[in-house]
Amino acid sequence: MAERILEVNDLHVSFDIDAGEVQAVRGVDFYLDKGETLAIVGESGSGKSVTTKALTKLFQGDVGRIKKGKINFLGEDLVEKPESELIKLRGKDISMIFQDPMTSLNPTMQIGKQVMEPLMKHRGYNKSQAKKRALEILNMVGLPNAKERFKAYPHQFSGGQRQRIVIATALACEPKVLIADEPTTALDVTMQAQILDLMKELQKKIDTSIIFITHDLGVVANIADRVAVMYGGQMVETGDVDEIFYDPQHPYTWGLLSSMPDLETGTDTELVAIPGTPPDLLHPPKGDAFAARSQYALGIDFKEAPPWFQVSPTHFVKSWLLDERSPKVQPPELVVRRQREMPNKFEHAERVERVAFNEG
Structure with a gap:
């Protein structure tokens, strides 16, 4: 049985602004096992x-707060930890790679020193030890001429090279x-x-677990073991990557898949945008948050939030469509078509990844 690294239960996060309380996260549950990659997907917001x-x-500041919930990390609840202990945790046990490498790096500091910094702060390395290890990591992430460019600044690198430096710092x-x-x-x-290939390779080398945030389901197919679909501050469907792609059950997941381009299906493939906009979390909707945008919405969706329905031992969905009393509906044609097309592609992707890793 896999070792459980992280478990989040009933997490609620709010932001207090002038207009009121933004309930950004509402009752989220998920877990992460050692060595696996969990992708969290959904639209912006x-x-x-x-x-x-x-x-x-x-x-940032005192605006955001955890209103309720538990975050169990290796047997300790992080919600209860003071800031002084969380500072020791950040960058050491839990690290983060942000979206834009240029804003993640300090433009006034040499890149070598930026990779050395967490080693000196969290591992107690002296300058000589930190420099040696920093060079090893920069070489490991594939930064060209790392030794010669150790004293260079972020603006002297390309976007892809900067992201490699950010990954080196995080790892x-x-x-x-x-x-x-x-x-x-x-x-x-x-x-x-x-970069995705690099992250998969490094994950094996340092035996880390990854939470991968994205709106791009194509990326998810290539990197994730499990997927959690988020909408309106809640998780609405979770399952292993095959279940989410081959057998999606939530109308929002159908919408995400239908809006995903696929170069292999030809240029005449129609992409369907999800109508409407995400809910205003200053005033969260009653019932299913996606109901107002769903052509499959039932009357109960506007009155009562659906519970989790279990599809398989690893596949769970929050949708009243899975209630035995609900009418049976078919997924959109685009989703059905992808269900027929994806197995061969996934089989090929897994085979290629396995061969590449064994050869490396």
Whole structure:
């Protein structure tokens, strides 16, 4: 049985602003096992980043607060820990890669010193030890001419190289949990693929667990073991990556899959946008938060929030459509078509990844 690294129960996070209380995360539950990658997906504003920042209370100022819930990390509840203890945890046991590498790095500090910093702060390395280890890590993440460019500044590197430096900094102390918040969004497609391959390779080498935040389901297919779909500050569907792609059950997941481009299905493939906009979490809707945007909404969706329905031992869905009293509906044609097309692609992707890893 896999070792449980992290378990989050009934997490509620709010932001107090002039207009009132924004209930950004509402009753979120998830877990992370050793060595696995959990992808959290959803539109902007769904609560993905806030959920992961809550793990170490990484909020700016005093606006954000954990209103309720437990965050069990290796047997300790992080919600109860004071800031002084969380500072020791950040960058050492739980580390983060942010979206834009240029804003993640200090533009006035040499990149070598930035990788050395967590080693000296959290591991107690002296300068000589930290420099030696920093060079090892920069070489490990594939930064060209790391030794010669150790004293260079962030602006002297390309976007992909800067993201490698950010990854090196995040992995310097070999954290038990690595949170990657849209780490490839600012990169071109070719560089995205390289960074994703790098993260999978490094995950094996340092034996870390990854929480990968993204809106791109194509990225999820290539990196995740399990997927949690978020909407309106709540998780609405969770399952292993095959279940979410082959057998999605929530109308919101159907919408995300239908809006995902696929170059292999031809240029005539229609992409369907999800109508409407995400809910206003200053005034969260009653019932199912997605009901107002769903063509499959039932009367009860506007009155009562659905509970979790279990589809398989690993697949859970919050949708009244799974209630035995509900009418049976078919997923959209695009989702059905992808269900027929994806197995071969996934089989090929897994085979390629396995061969590449064994050869490396």
